[in-house]
Amino acid sequence: MSDAPDAPDVVDPAEGDDRPPRGGSHLTRNVAIAVGLLLAVFIGLLATRPSASERSQSAKIVGRAVPEVSGTTLTGTQVSLDQFRGKWTVVNFFASWCTPCRLEHPELVKFAAAHAAKGDVQVVAVAFQDDPSAVRAFFDQQGGSWPVIVGDTGRIALDFGVTGVPESYLVSPDGLVVAKFEGVAAAALDSVLARAEGQTGVSTP
């Protein structure tokens, strides 16, 4: 390189050096210490977060109590999963922009229709990162008349540990998550439902 090893500091000769450059002021040191303390807190924060493996442990929601699922539906009413205590519920996370969601939707419609007469299962959908108008168009086109929670649903998805859509969870009448599905089929839902009813001994007539 062209520069001499000890190039002098560039000080513009015209610049009036009206402040002692060395000593006296410790601005930089004080700022550095402040920034350092802030970063120490930040590092502490990062280091104490549960690691990925622990997190996936805690994300295993199957077998635990269902987190709170409530919000505003497409029709503008408030809905909460508590309303459906005593019924089996299927909580379905979906988005109108997600192709596999579209593929599974007819199955969900079929499943809901098959159980409509008996009234033993309630489907609740949670729109994930989606626009209400797009969701409405999706349901108009694809069918399905269950409540759809729209708007800021990020917290619900995080509580369930949803990693992508579609994901569905089967919740027992007493509020326990008994199964998780990544994409559902009516037959699979029914067989898991039948098995779960047998295991928990909870069955609705």
Add this chain to the structure above:
Amino acid sequence: MNLALGKAGVALGLAAALFGALTLAYGLVRKRPNLLRLATAYSVLVLLGGMIMFVAMERALITRDFTVQYVADNGSSRTPALYNFATLWGALEGSIILWAVILGGYILAVTVKFRRRLADPLVGWALLTMFVVALFFFGLLIGPANPFKSFSPPVGFDGPGPNPLLQNHPLMAFHPPMLYLGYVGFTVPFAFAIAALVTGRVGEGWLVATRRWTLIAWGFLTVGIVLGSWWSYEVLGWGGYWAWDPVENASFLPWLTGTAYLHSVMVQERRGMLRVWNLSLLCATFALTILGTFITRSGVLQSVHAFTASGIGPAIIGFFSLIVVVTIGLIAWRGDRLRAPGRIDSPMSREGAFLANNVLFAGFAFIVLLGTVFPLIVEAANGNRVSVGVPYFNRMTMPIGMVLLFLMAVAPVLPWRKASGELLRHRLLVPAWIGTGTVVLAVILGARGVMALIAFGLAGFAGGSAMRQLYLAGRRQGWRGFIGRANGGMVVHLGVVVIALAFAASQSYVRQAEFTLQEGQTATYAGHTLTYVGHEVKLDANKTVTRALVEIDGTGPWTPGLQRFANGNQVIGVPSVRTTPTNDVSLTLLALPEGDGAPATIRVTIQPLIMWLWIGGAIMAVGTLLAAFPGRRRNPIDPVSAPIPGAPDRRKTPVAVG
């Protein structure tokens, strides 16, 4: 065989980095120049170790050697050759191999470039820093991210292959290496910053020595980011190219601080000011690349394309702490001695504009960092899990982007020290007209919306300013008017302007609709006709592809499809995009036709000017190359502009620097 070779490579790299660091440290402390000169040999060995493990892993992947755990986890006999090659950086352990081998390359390049100055303590400390960084990455490869674990495959075993999303677009082979060349490249200026702090050599020498390295790393990072968003646009099929995902932000953060540095370094070279700030920016840029590595690989943040869970997090956070402690400690110790006596005379000057630029870029980076880690802060504070959405980032960053565009127009014509209003009016007249013309043209073409029109106007203004500078430089210096830092910088600015235009247009005028069409049926949308011709099913070795054949305005057929990979039930959409200079028509197949003659549901997304995002990225890359090319050499302590003989002392436009 591959296992043994790979392990040998890791061991060689690790040992070379360790002994290199120890030798240099001893040589520096005991002042033994001949020990410092050994750096070349050690750097050759580090790179050799890296190459050996790289080749071993590629060989294992290509020969489908499932006795290597990494290949058993990520390879498969059905993966096509290109994606098979790219599988090396498709998962965590392999990506660290790529990182280490690139770092080895950079270290060797530094020892070659500075071969005559190896005995200089400044260079010695810089190389010592780089060996320590290499030691860390090779250490990861024997510890938490060991890619060469053995596996005994059962008879007839075949791996699952890479994630399906990583094997349906060739850009996947280029985006990660470019990104890593950028990330790792920032190690060089960081190492010199540390060396400058340790030796207390506050002269501009180290800056001049590393400016071009920073520029090259920055250029690679830019290309990597643009390729990444191109990949997501082509592959993910939601019509978008940037989602403020934590992993995207992780690559964007060092880009922001790196950009700030490339501007503020000029103030230091010219006026000797902002020394501590520049050192801090370089350290921050490197620290952010490591923080980005932590975010993408530790699993603390939920993200669509983070690597799978691994135990690598604590090691990276430990290294990050080391960097923070060392740099903050050094700056606290040396900082007050480095502070320059200079002071900015007038906000209406080049240095004033650079300072404003830096404040904005730093603010930009802070907003992005805050949005990225905010969920962690809230979770730590009260246990709630929150997500920070795209609206936050858009609302917070758009105003900064607008002001930056304005600065991009004004700053290049500002002289150093102080500008007069009259001078500014004279120089900005043409750019202002170009900006106004852009708005008028946009309105004539049907553009509406205040924010978009402001963005167009500011982009035109900034573009006009950059073109004015290039025109003047070209007239004065001929073809040399396009090379060198200032002129290449103006080319980069033009690229940014093109991206800003395309970004504003595509975000503001996106149209999206869905159609369910019978075979032979035609739909009309936003001036385009879509005809569903039929569908086809193709069986490949590793996947089944169902495609709809759709004609757009009588061209095509375009083939949006759905892929089902042999292993795993994941269904992946393959969008089909008709790209023209004016707009992109992107088709996504939403529902499979159930049989012959059945209807298909297709989503169409129409966005204007998308192609110009990628063209803008290419212009930025070319501009970076031009800027890295040595322009007119000028000693940094030369007067800014010589008085013209025989003329009154009137300053020329300071255009060509560097």
